Each structure stands twice: as structure tokens, then as C-alpha cells.
Amino acid sequence: MTVDPAQRWNSTLDSVVVYAQGALCRRLVRGIVPPDGRVRVTGLPRSLDPGSLRAAVLGASGVRVTEARVEVEAGTPGTGSPDALRREALRLRDAHAAAQGRRDRQLGLIEEVRALHPVPPVRNPEDPHRRTAVDAWLELADFVDGRLAALHARLVELEEALRDAEHELGIAVDRLARASTDAPSAHVETTVSALLTLDGAGAAEGDGEVELELEYGVPGAVWVPAYRLTHRQGDGDGRLVLRASVAQRTGEDWTGVRIALATADLRRRTDLPKLRSVRVGRRQPAPAPSGWREPPAGLGDLFTGYEAAGRRRQVPTAVPAGLRVGSAAGPVPPPPPPAPAPALAPPSMPSAAPAPQAYGALPVPGGTYGAPPQGFGGALPDFAQPAPAPPAPPRSAARQRGGPGAPAGPPAPKAPAAPGRAAPPAVPEPAAGPPQPSGAELDYAGLVLSGPEEPGGRRGRLFPGSPVDPAAAEHRRRAEAVGSLPLPGHAVRPRESAGSFDHRFDAAARADIPSDGTWHTVTVGEIPVGLRTEYVCVPSVEQTVYATLVLSNATGQALLAGPVEVTVDDDFLLTAALPTLAPGGVRRVGLGPAEGIRVTRRTNLRESTSGLRNNTTVLDHHVHVELANRLAAPVTVEVHERVPVTSDPDVRIEERAAWTAPEVGEGPEHHVSGTRIWRVDLPAGATTALDGGYEIRIPAGKALVGGNRRS
Incomplete structure (x- = not known):
């Protein structure tokens, strides 16, 4: 086991902005910056979106955040983990199965007793007729009737006990389904933390503590507006209280947080389009993308010692590259026979950091960029004895075949497939011209170093890897199920009622919203509105007069469509549907027939x-x-x-x-x-x-x- 060198800081959830789908959480953390500047902030939810993590230093302390990444750790859950509901549900499920088994056995006994009936012996045709033993038949019938009466009485008790067990099991299952998802749902607890690298630690030593702000997005949070309108007859104004029905299953309880509600789409792209210039004149080479470097010289010689050592069985030496944190340490199929060292193909992504000297390999010369992938681990493959590999071609030949900006040359010779194994997948030749790395290839924290078992064109290079947490997709899927909750009466989704404009509403006080996937009402604030009572009738259609309230919005904030509870003269009247009311708009809300x-x-x-x-x-x-x-x-x-x-x-x-x-x-x-x-x-x-x-x-x-x- 290795000790985590990063200092652990506990964080506190301070505010949450709930969007039409998903939420943006903000955590605060305080601590003294360690000398190495590495800090691990714990307490993050399991459904966190790794690409949304942002970290910043509050105040002018001279410290800045140079790196922030999400890491998942596994551990044994504590003794105080709140899984009593789960254990109770399992106990009641076993009790229900036992009660059902007793009922089924009782039904089997009843069928056996019911099948009892007298069977006369086979009569010989030469024998005379014998008298029927009526007394024996009647005694058997009395025995069957008495036995069936006792069995049916017992069956009534068992069926009642089964109904009680079903009722208790249903209540326990419902409580478990509505319980908060803040507790771990498995025997192995997975915790999500943010690994931060701080720069300028010396400037903060004299000031003491440093306050950091962490911001991240989570799925599984929705909200719909609701209102409460209080009006007195004869008055020209009223009190309209804006409330919100919020449901969240993000995996963490929101306790004592500041709530804000927004109608915007959290997943909408906000990056600006890039318009490239059009130049007239001589052709100019396209500039290399930012963050990319040419692979260092001698990359083909990196695995020369590995190939010369031959394939051995279960060599307990260094761990091969190409595996990262979270990968399963399972059996790895043996690699194909090594091919001759290929020429250096034009890279399509940033070069790797110096690789570990595994299997006698030479270190990679040249500089590095960014931060290399950390934490390689996994099982070693089986090695067999290969043929000696030819020497790698010189640097000049590599550039003649496929250097940056040079036309693509002939493909490198492929190694023959080993007996009983499929041939390795062919690596497509890169296109001519400078490389065009994608956003995933420029995500340094998500790149994985290819090991020696990869084809020749991928050895020792960085490629986009798999997600760090394989279980994160399952947590996000369960969290996003909140979007299918049935809406309250007269409720409308914020994106449907907001139209082409986005609005934000900040709650006046802090609130508590557990992660149970059910609706919770939060009071946002009071909005002054103009009110007047009018009566409308259309006698050509219906000879009935209807009472209405004419609302005028004199504020600069829109009122979204939703249910409104109308109270007139301290008496609850009804729940009506409030239409969307733009700033300065006037709309009418129906109150029903006026019998007077x-x-x-x-x-x-x-x-x-x-x-x-x-x-x-x-x-x-x-x-x-x-x-x-x-x-x-x-x-x-x-x-x-x-x-x-x-x-x-x-x-x-x-x-x-x-x-x-x-x-x-x-x-x-x-x-x-x-x-x-x-x-x-x-x-x-x-x-x-x-x-x-x-x-x-x-x-x-x-x-x-x-x-x-x-x-």
C-alpha cells in the first residue's frame, strides 16, 4: 500500500444553482497550503461530471490553482453508514418469502386431504355382490370434513400473515426508494475527490489559511415553479409568493445551502466559433496547434531492450505502460511477435512524458509538456521468446517517411501474426500536413500512455483513454431518472414556459433538499404584482359569469407558467394555472363561476x-x-x-x-x-x-x- 502524499481538506457545500436539467454546485474549503502544493479536496458526489470541475482561490493571497483533476478512491464503508433501510428491506423480503412458503405448504396439505375418498376393491365377476360399508364411508367423510375445516382455519391465518408481510415489505421498499442516495449503495464505498495543485505556497504561509472555491456540475436535478397568491377584495395589489418544487438525486444531500433556480440549459455549448482568415498570396504552412510537440528523437529505440530480452513467463518487474487508475488488473493476452522498429510516424497528439524504464528500455530524451498520466497498474502479460528485432531506422529516414508537413510515405512493414492469434489491427497512415489533434487528444489528464503490447505505431505515445470511474456512468444514469418524475398539477417545465429568454431566481433563505428523488417545496421570495378583480361572460356560448383576477407584472423579472394557490380574504379559493407573465405584461387568471x-x-x-x-x-x-x-x-x-x-x-x-x-x-x-x-x-x-x-x-x-x- 502507498500513502497518499496529498494533504486532505474537507469541503462544505455552500450554494447550488438548479437549471432546467442538472445543477451547478459550489463548495468552499479552507486550509493551510502544504509545501509541495498538492491538496486533495474530499466530499464530492459520485455523479460529478469530471469535465465541469473548476477551482479558484478566493481573495488576494498570492496563491493560484495550476491543476485540478477528479480522482475516484475505493475503501471500506464506515460502521455508521446509514443502510438500516436496506437491511430492513432484505429482512422483510425474507420474511415475506417464508410466509409465502408456509401458505403454499398449507394449500398443498388441503389438496392432499381433499383428494381422500373411498376406493372399492376390484370385484371378481364370480363372487356375489357385497354390502357397502356405509359406516366406514361416513366416518371417512367426517374425518375429511373436520380436517379440511382445521386446515382452512389455519390457511386464513397464514394468508392474513402473508398480507401483513406484503404490506410491510411494500412500505420498506418505498422508503428505500425514497431514501437519500447520499449513502453508499455497495459494500465497497467509492469516494470522489478533487486533486489540486497550488502554486505560490510561500506567499500564503504568512497569511495562514487559504480559502478555495470548487465548482462542478451534476445531473439529476429538476425544478418547476409554483406560486401562492394572497388577495383582498377591493385592494389594487396582492402578494405573490414564488415557490419552487425541486427534486434531486445527485448523490449528496443539500443541507443549509443557498438555492438559485435558472431556466437555462446547463449542457448548452458556450464556446465561440472560430473564423479562420482567408489570405491571398503564397501558400503558408498552417501553424501547429497549441499544446502539441513533436515526439522526441529515439522513440523507436524505447522498446529495444524489451524486445531483446525476449518473452518470459510472469516476470515480476515494472508494470507495463498503457494501464491507468481504475483499470481492472486481469489477465492480458500475450502480445504479437514484435515487428521491426517502425519509422517515426507524424504524431496526432502531444508527446508523452518520460516513460518508466521498464524491461531495460532506454529513457526518452527531449522535453515534456503538461502533466503525464499518473498511476499505472495492472497485470503483466505472458512473454514468449521472439526473434531479435532489427535496429531502428535513423531519424532522417523517419522524417522522410512521415514527418510533420511531409507527404505520407509507404507503410511500415507489418509483423506476421503469431500462430493461433489474430493479426493486430492495422494502424491507418496519418494524413499529410501538420497534425490536427482533437479536444480529447489535448486533454492531458485523460491521455493514456500506450505500452509495448500495442502495435508499432502506438508504442510510447499518448492516446485518449477510458473514463477514470467505470461506475460513474451508472450513477449518472440513476441520477438522470429524476427527469421522468410526474409533474405536479398545472406545472410546466421551465424551458417550455421561458421561451427564448433565460431567467434566474435566487432564494431568500437557505434550504434543505435531500437526495431522495421526490419533490420538495422551496420558498424563493415575494413578488409584488398589481391585481384587480373582473368578471367576464360570453353569453352566446354559456350564460354564466366567471370571476377573474387580472395580474400585471411591473417588475423586471418574468413569471413562469405554473400552479398558483389563490387565497381571497384569508380563505383558500382554488388552485389555478398561471400563464407566463413577461415583465410589464398583463394576464388573466380564472377563478371559476361567480354564482352571485x-x-x-x-x-x-x-x-x-x-x-x-x-x-x-x-x-x-x-x-x-x-x-x-x-x-x-x-x-x-x-x-x-x-x-x-x-x-x-x-x-x-x-x-x-x-x-x-x-x-x-x-x-x-x-x-x-x-x-x-x-x-x-x-x-x-x-x-x-x-x-x-x-x-x-x-x-x-x-x-x-x-x-x-x-x-
Whole structure:
């Protein structure tokens, strides 16, 4: 076992920003910088996204973070690990299986006793008829009846015990499913930590402690807005409390953290596009990518000693390169016979750091870049006796075959496949010109050094490796299952209601949200809104008056769509659906029918003709609406009517009423063409009548035979 040289610092979760999918967590850590500057920050969740880790030093202490990487450690869980629910569920599952087994055995006994019946002996045809032993038959029937009665009574008890066991097991399974995922779910506990390298430790020694900030993204967190509206009749304003239903299964409990809610997409790309310049003139070579170096000279001689030593069986020497932390130390298939040392092909990624001198290999000359992969380990392959390898070609020949910027030459000779083994995969020849490394190839912490068992074109070079934590994908999959939770009533996803704009809401106080995958309500803050009560009716569709609240948003922050609990005069009224309310917008929220206001509507249609030769059909519509206010307060009622519209210039529509046509953008809702509105102020206990109408004049050439008869 090796002792971790890095000093361990404990971190505290300070704030969380929950996005539409996922969350961004911020941790604070304090400590004294060690002389070597290596610090391991513990307490990170298992579902952490390694590519999202950011570290910074708070304050002007002269210390800066030069490297930050994620590492996974395995260990035995402590004695105080909260797995009592898991053990209880296993115990109840065993108890349920035992109760079910007892019930099944009882059913088997009942079937055996039920199968008892008298069987007469086989009669010889020559023997005379014998009398039936009726008493014996009756005694057997009495025995079967009594035995079955006792067995059925016992069966009732066993079935009741089985139902109780099923009920208790269901409760335990439900508690386990809703329990926090902050506890480890396996016998081997895996912990995630951030390994930091700090520079400028001498500047911080005099100041004492240094405060660091860690920021990382995690999946498995969602939220939807919710509201509580308090209003008093007659007042022109109200209290709208913004709340949020938050569910998270990130693997860590959010205890006493500052919560912020955002509608943005956490996984949206934020990098800027690169526009390359277009030049007129002589062709210029493309510049080498930043962070790339040409492989050092003598790379082909790195494994000469390894090839000359021959294949031996289970040589307990250095560990071969090509394996990294987290790889399984299992049996490795024997490598193919070595090929002649290939020419130095143009690299497609940064060169490796000096490799360990394994199997008598020579050290790699030349400089290094970045940080080499750390922690190689694994099982040694079996070695057999190969043929001696020819000497490597000189440096000049390597550059003639495939140096940077040179055309691709003929491929290197391939080694024949060993008997009983498949040939190694062919390494494609690189394209001519300078290398074009990808983002994964420039991720120095994620590169893996290829060992001697790799083909000749990959030996001693760095390539993108596998993820550090193989179980991280499973943790992220379980965390992302929170996105499929059923939404509360009238709830809308933030991305659906926010539209093309993104908003952020900061909670006024700290909150606790466990990692159990269920909805938890968090109070964000109070938003001042303008309110007025109006009554709307459309008597041509339904002769019912509806109460509404007209909300006006005078703040600079949008209100997203979601459920709103309406309380009027300290009495809970109902839960309605609040539409999205932009800054400065006005929307209407329905409160249901108002039983204290009555409306009736009657219509009358008269058809006649006019004109010199009665060639124009006149349809005269008369509308009569009556309103009665039975409430103890004055009200304002909007009566909506609709007149027909036409696109034919020969058909004329003449209106005769005091109604008005709403202007474009007027009012809290959108009105269709032809809408007309009456606004009536009714005192308490008052009634009023509204009369209106319109005439439709249709030329005879536009009329249909038998048509135009409508109310």
C-alpha cells in the first residue's frame, strides 16, 4: 500500500444553482497550503461530471490553482453508514418469502386431504355382490370434513400473515426508494475527490489559511415553479409568493445551502466559433496547434531492450505502460511477435512524458509538456521468446517517411501474426500536413500512455483513454431518472414556459433538499404584482359569469407558467394555472363561476329585402343581455359578443350597439376578429340591460337558395 502524499481538506457545500436539467454546485474549503502544493479536496458526489470541475482561490493571497483533476478512491464503508433501510428491506423480503412458503405448504396439505375418498376393491365377476360399508364411508367423510375445516382455519391465518408481510415489505421498499442516495449503495464505498495543485505556497504561509472555491456540475436535478397568491377584495395589489418544487438525486444531500433556480440549459455549448482568415498570396504552412510537440528523437529505440530480452513467463518487474487508475488488473493476452522498429510516424497528439524504464528500455530524451498520466497498474502479460528485432531506422529516414508537413510515405512493414492469434489491427497512415489533434487528444489528464503490447505505431505515445470511474456512468444514469418524475398539477417545465429568454431566481433563505428523488417545496421570495378583480361572460356560448383576477407584472423579472394557490380574504379559493407573465405584461387568471351574478341573453332575427328590385337580402339581428348583481359589493363585468366578418366588399355589415372593438394588444388576452366588448359597472344589488345588434346586407347574386336562415 502507498500513502497518499496529498494533504486532505474537507469541503462544505455552500450554494447550488438548479437549471432546467442538472445543477451547478459550489463548495468552499479552507486550509493551510502544504509545501509541495498538492491538496486533495474530499466530499464530492459520485455523479460529478469530471469535465465541469473548476477551482479558484478566493481573495488576494498570492496563491493560484495550476491543476485540478477528479480522482475516484475505493475503501471500506464506515460502521455508521446509514443502510438500516436496506437491511430492513432484505429482512422483510425474507420474511415475506417464508410466509409465502408456509401458505403454499398449507394449500398443498388441503389438496392432499381433499383428494381422500373411498376406493372399492376390484370385484371378481364370480363372487356375489357385497354390502357397502356405509359406516366406514361416513366416518371417512367426517374425518375429511373436520380436517379440511382445521386446515382452512389455519390457511386464513397464514394468508392474513402473508398480507401483513406484503404490506410491510411494500412500505420498506418505498422508503428505500425514497431514501437519500447520499449513502453508499455497495459494500465497497467509492469516494470522489478533487486533486489540486497550488502554486505560490510561500506567499500564503504568512497569511495562514487559504480559502478555495470548487465548482462542478451534476445531473439529476429538476425544478418547476409554483406560486401562492394572497388577495383582498377591493385592494389594487396582492402578494405573490414564488415557490419552487425541486427534486434531486445527485448523490449528496443539500443541507443549509443557498438555492438559485435558472431556466437555462446547463449542457448548452458556450464556446465561440472560430473564423479562420482567408489570405491571398503564397501558400503558408498552417501553424501547429497549441499544446502539441513533436515526439522526441529515439522513440523507436524505447522498446529495444524489451524486445531483446525476449518473452518470459510472469516476470515480476515494472508494470507495463498503457494501464491507468481504475483499470481492472486481469489477465492480458500475450502480445504479437514484435515487428521491426517502425519509422517515426507524424504524431496526432502531444508527446508523452518520460516513460518508466521498464524491461531495460532506454529513457526518452527531449522535453515534456503538461502533466503525464499518473498511476499505472495492472497485470503483466505472458512473454514468449521472439526473434531479435532489427535496429531502428535513423531519424532522417523517419522524417522522410512521415514527418510533420511531409507527404505520407509507404507503410511500415507489418509483423506476421503469431500462430493461433489474430493479426493486430492495422494502424491507418496519418494524413499529410501538420497534425490536427482533437479536444480529447489535448486533454492531458485523460491521455493514456500506450505500452509495448500495442502495435508499432502506438508504442510510447499518448492516446485518449477510458473514463477514470467505470461506475460513474451508472450513477449518472440513476441520477438522470429524476427527469421522468410526474409533474405536479398545472406545472410546466421551465424551458417550455421561458421561451427564448433565460431567467434566474435566487432564494431568500437557505434550504434543505435531500437526495431522495421526490419533490420538495422551496420558498424563493415575494413578488409584488398589481391585481384587480373582473368578471367576464360570453353569453352566446354559456350564460354564466366567471370571476377573474387580472395580474400585471411591473417588475423586471418574468413569471413562469405554473400552479398558483389563490387565497381571497384569508380563505383558500382554488388552485389555478398561471400563464407566463413577461415583465410589464398583463394576464388573466380564472377563478371559476361567480354564482352571485346572473346573465341572460335573447336574440331576435328579422329577414327582409330592400333595393329597387328587392335584390338585397337584409338580416337584422337583435341581441338583448340582462345582468343582475346579487353580491354585496360593486362589480365590473365584461360581456363579450361577436359579430360576423366578411372579406367580400359586396356584403355589408352594419352594427347598432354601444359595444367597442378591442384594439390590437389591448387587455390581458388575445381577441379574435369580430369580438365586441361591453364593460358595465354594476352596484351591489343592481340590474341592467344591454341592447345591440347588426344588419347583414347580402346582394341577390351572393345569396344561396335556401340559405341565410340562421339565428
